[in-house]
Amino acid sequence: MTDLPPLINVLLAVNDLLASAALIVSFSLLAYLVLQNRYTPIARALAVLLAGLVVVFGGDVLTQQAQRATTIQFLLRAQWLGIACVPAGYLHLADALLAYGGQHEARRRWSVPAGYALSLAFFVLAFGTDLVLRNGAQGELVNQFGAGPLFWLFTIYFAAACLAGLVAAVRVRQAALTPTLRRRITYLSATFIGPALAVYPFLVIPGPDTTVPFTIVLFLAAIGTVAAMLLTTVMVYSIAFQGLPLPDRLIKQDFIRWVLYGPFVGISIALFLRATPVLARWLGLPEQALLTAGVVIMTVMMPLFVNRLKPYLDALVYAQDHAEIDYLRALPRSTFTQTDLRSLLENTLVVVCGALRAETGFVAAPDDAGGYTVKTLVGSRQLVRRFVNEHPLEELMARLGTLAPRPPGATPPPEAFVRVEGFWLLPLRAPDRQFLGALGVAYPYDTLSTDSRRLIGALTHRMELALETVQMQQRLFETLRGLGPEMQSLQQLSTRLEQATPASLQTLDSDVALLPEFPQLVKEALAHYWGGPKLSESPLLGLRTVRRILDEQGGSPTRALQAVLRQAIENLRPDAQLDPSAQEWMLYNILELRFLQGRRIRETADKLAMSESDLYRKQRIAVEEVARQLALMEESAHRGIEVADRPDMR
Numbered sequence: 001m002t003d004l005p006p007l008i009n010v011l012l013a014v015n016d017l018l019a020s021a022a023l024i025v026s027f028s029l030l031a032y033l034v035l036q037n038r039y040t041p042i043a044r045a046l047a048v049l050l051a052g053l054v055v056v057f058g059g060d061v062l063t064q065q066a067q068r069a070t071t072i073q074f075l076l077r078a079q080w081l082g083i084a085c086v087p088a089g090y091l092h093l094a095d096a097l098l099a100y101g102g103q104h105e106a107r108r109r110w111s112v113p114a115g116y117a118l119s120l121a122f123f124v125l126a127f128g129t130d131l132v133l134r135n136g137a138q139g140e141l142v143n144q145f146g147a148g149p150l151f152w153l154f155t156i157y158f159a160a161a162c163l164a165g166l167v168a169a170v171r172v173r174q175a176a177l178t179p180t181l182r183r184r185i186t187y188l189s190a191t192f193i194g195p196a197l198a199v200y201p202f203l204v205i206p207g208p209d210t211t212v213p214f215t216i217v218l219f220l221a222a223i224g225t226v227a228a229m230l231l232t233t234v235m236v237y238s239i240a241f242q243g244l245p246l247p248d249r250l251i252k253q254d255f256i257r258w259v260l261y262g263p264f265v266g267i268s269i270a271l272f273l274r275a276t277p278v279l280a281r282w283l284g285l286p287e288q289a290l291l292t293a294g295v296v297i298m299t300v301m302m303p304l305f306v307n308r309l310k311p312y313l314d315a316l317v318y319a320q321d322h323a324e325i326d327y328l329r330a331l332p333r334s335t336f337t338q339t340d341l342r343s344l345l346e347n348t349l350v351v352v353c354g355a356l357r358a359e360t361g362f363v364a365a366p367d368d369a370g371g372y373t374v375k376t377l378v379g380s381r382q383l384v385r386r387f388v389n390e391h392p393l394e395e396l397m398a399r400l401g402t403l404a405p406r407p408p409g410a411t412p413p414p415e416a417f418v419r420v421e422g423f424w425l426l427p428l429r430a431p432d433r434q435f436l437g438a439l440g441v442a443y444p445y446d447t448l449s450t451d452s453r454r455l456i457g458a459l460t461h462r463m464e465l466a467l468e469t470v471q472m473q474q475r476l477f478e479t480l481r482g483l484g485p486e487m488q489s490l491q492q493l494s495t496r497l498e499q500a501t502p503a504s505l506q507t508l509d510s511d512v513a514l515l516p517e518f519p520q521l522v523k524e525a526l527a528h529y530w531g532g533p534k535l536s537e538s539p540l541l542g543l544r545t546v547r548r549i550l551d552e553q554g555g556s557p558t559r560a561l562q563a564v565l566r567q568a569i570e571n572l573r574p575d576a577q578l579d580p581s582a583q584e585w586m587l588y589n590i591l592e593l594r595f596l597q598g599r600r601i602r603e604t605a606d607k608l609a610m611s612e613s614d615l616y617r618k619q620r621i622a623v624e625e626v627a628r629q630l631a632l633m634e635e636s637a638h639r640g641i642e643v644a645d646r647p648d649m650r
Contacts, residue, residue, distance in 0.1 A: 011218035013274070018225040019060040020270045021263075022198065025229050026053035028262035029236050036254070041096035042239055048089035049195045053232065055082025056199045076145060077133065080126035083199050084119040084154075087161030090196070091115035094161075094168035097239075101172040115161065122154050133204065144203045151204060162196045187238035194231025197224060260306045272298060341470045345376040348459050349439075353378055355455050356448075358441050360384060364393050365428075365437030365467055371611070372397050372437065383442060391420055400427040401435040409461040411454040414447070424448065428460060430468040437467060519627040525565060526595045526623060535561065545633045568629040569596060572622075587622040594619060 030050035037043040059079035066072045095112050126132040132154060133145040169192060173185035202224075203217070237255055272294055280287040345363045353361045360379030367373040372393040377384050399418065406416050408431050418425045424443045428436040439460055448456075521540055528534035540546065541557045545564045553559040569591045574584040586608065593604045605615045 007215055008218065011215060011222065014222050015218055015225070016061075016064050017271060017274055018222055018229075019057055019064065020274070021267045022225050022229050023054065023057035023061055024266035024270060025233065025263045026050055026057055026198075028258065028266065029233065030054055032258045032262065033236065042093065042100060045089055045093035045096045046236055046239070048085055048092055050232075050236070052082040052085035052089060053195055053198055053228075055079060055085070058082075077127045080123050080132070083201060084123040084126070086195050086199050087158045088112075088115040088119040090161040090165035094165040097165075097168040097172045101175045103171065103175075111164075118157060122150075122157070125150060145201075147204050158196070158200065162193065166192050184238045187234055191231040191235040191238070194228050194233075194235050198228030198232060257310075260310065265302055265306070268302065269298060338470065341466050342376050344466050345463055346378065348463055349376060349378050352439070352456060352459050353441060356441060356443055356452055358443050360442040362440045363428075363437060363463065364397065364440065366471075375437070379442070384440075387421065387423060387440075396420070396425065397435070397438060400425060400438050403427055405429050405433040406457075408464070409457065411450070411457045412460075414453070417448065419446075426456065426460060428464045428467060430464060430471075434468075436464055436471070439463065518631070519624055522565075522627040522630060523623045525561065526591075526626065529562060529565065529595045530598050540564075540630075543630070543634060545630070564630070564633070565626070566596065568626050568633065571629045571633075572625055586618060587625060590615065590619050590622045591626065 027050075030047060030053075033043055033047055033050065038047070056079050059075050059082070063072055063075045066075060092112050092115065095109065122132060130148050131150045132148045133151070134148045135146040166189060169185055169189045173182055173189065176182040176185055237251075273291075276291050276294060277287055279285075280290045283290070349361050349363060353359065358379075360377070360383050362377035362384045363375045364372050365375045374384060374388065374393075403416065403418070406412050406429075408429075412426060416426060422442055422444060423440045426439045428438055430436055439456070521538060524534040525538045525540050528536075528538075536558050538561065541561055543561075543564065545567075546557065546560045549563060550557065550560050553563055569588070572584070572588050572591065574582065574588060589608060590604065593599045593607060594601075599607070601612055601615060605612050608615070610618075
């Protein structure tokens with residue numbers, strides 16, 4: 001092809017690159033859709049359309065590289081698997097859209113299997129006979145077929161399927177109740193022709209003996225491929241996540257990330273690989289050396305470029321909420337974690353012991369179980385362990401907590417210390433005088449000098465600030481964790497209203513899992529698990545999961561609700577290989593003892609070796625997890641999928 005006019009050579013190279021780009025985009029869309037939203041009918045119909053695009057563009061890429069005539073003929077006919085998939089996908093999408101809009105028709109349901117059967121028949125005829133395609137030709141520039149007797153019948157079927165899908169989109173748009181849904185369906189209607197434009201075999205119409213100038217054919221093919229990629233991308237974005245309980249901002253953000261990490265990176269690499277031979281000849285370098293250097297450079301530079309670009313794109317998504325989002329993004333960097341606390345306490349303790357020429361010291365503070373534990377120590381672990389065994393921390397802390405508070409950061413007076421068997425103990429307090437724990441140093445002398453006490457006062461003030469900060473953060477995290485179910489419920493409700501149609505509104509009032517008080521309803525039902533009005537009259541009796549197993553429970557709504565609550569708790573059961581002391585096992589054991597076995601608070605606390613106040617706190621977290629599981633089970637039931645078949649429900 002080097003003897004061809006330069007314009008044709010350029011157009012051929014552009015079309016080769018565009019075919020690769022279209023393959024990357026369509027495959028990325030398909031993979032992303034299958035991973036994110038494979039359970040909704042609309043997404044499954046879109047997956048069929050995208051699978052057709054992958055087959056067609058994959059065939060284009062392979063055909064450009066094939067050399068043998070038999071291989072080229074095989075690939076051209078095999079491409080019809082993707083071409084024939086598209087009209088069936090349009091019919092499937094039309095049915096899913098109308099069902100989403102509440103327009104159920106028994107006769108229409110037959111159109112989907114009939115469409116797949118007809119598409120399969122056309123593929124078999126195109127692949128094995130000359131009834132749809134004939135007179136295959138391998139030219140210097142293009143490989144193509146002519147139209148067979150049934151090609152025009154396929155064209156009518158193709159056009160009718162596309163028109164049916166477009167009509168369905170228009171009907172759903174008319175039934176949409178919110179501007180957001182109308183906007184999405186408008187995008188869908190405007191870009192509906194994308195997949196059809198990408199796969200329809202236009203060159204079959206003039207046949208192998210076309211007299212159209214080849215430059216025009218290549219130019220139109222390039223424009224068509226670009227238009228098909230853009231239209232298909234917008235089409236998938238507009239409705240791919242319809243039915244998912246996600247706000248519009250998260251859908252946009254996820255889609256932008258997909259664009260950056262999928263098509264953008266993929267197309268950049270494909271462009272570089274195609275340009276490498278040209279660059280090698282121009283620079284006079286070995287192609288393999290240039291390829292190796294380029295791969296190394298792109299591997300390093302592409303992630304950096306994507307990370308640089310993301311904040312600007314996110315600013316467009318969160319135009320009105322950027323202040324809150326930026327603050328939340330910065331939290332991981334400014335949060336003072338338990339690891340940071342341990343490091344600060346250890347370093348400060350090392351300085352204190354070094355200044356006093358002491359070898360051993362420790363810091364004790366409250367633990368998650370409501371007692372006290374040694375947060376960090378330096379020196380002899382055996383000495384500290386023996387001291388703690390002989391003098392339980394709970395008793396020591398209770399004694400230290402009764403001492404008079406001292407001004408923050410001031411030099412502690414001698415009476416602020418308590419000496420116990422060679423250890424000098426100093427209580428640690430927050431600025432509001434709240435007891436935080438204690439510092440202990442193995443110091444053999446009977447008195448502490450003023451300079452030593454001044455140094456200890458200054459350094460322990462840092463410990464007190466760190467302990468108070470971490471405790472405040474823990475309370476904040478617990479508050480946020482407690483708000484989680486309510487925020488998720490409100491987010492789901494907002495999304496359902498955003499995507500509302502008359503059909504969806506009929507079930508919205510019965511969707512108990514979307515109520516803001518849903519976690520409280522779960523708590524009340526668990527509290528009356530073994531009988532009581534909070535169970536027998538609970539709004540949770542209206543859950544889909546309860547109604548679905550009503551017959552299995554002898555028609556008793558109360559027993560059905562008990563079974564659903566029991567299943568939600570069982571879903572929280574950790575893996576048997578997990579450490580029995582892990583938080584997951586603690587929450588599960590609380591649920592089992594308190595609700596499934598009906599034990600009292602005191603009995604449960606003794607069984608789990610924790611204080612009653614700590615039990616109440618962890619019980620609240622456990623109930624919130626049950627509410628989250630019930631919401632997930634409801635979502636699965638809404639999609640018509642058994643919870644037992646979902647691995648993430650286990």
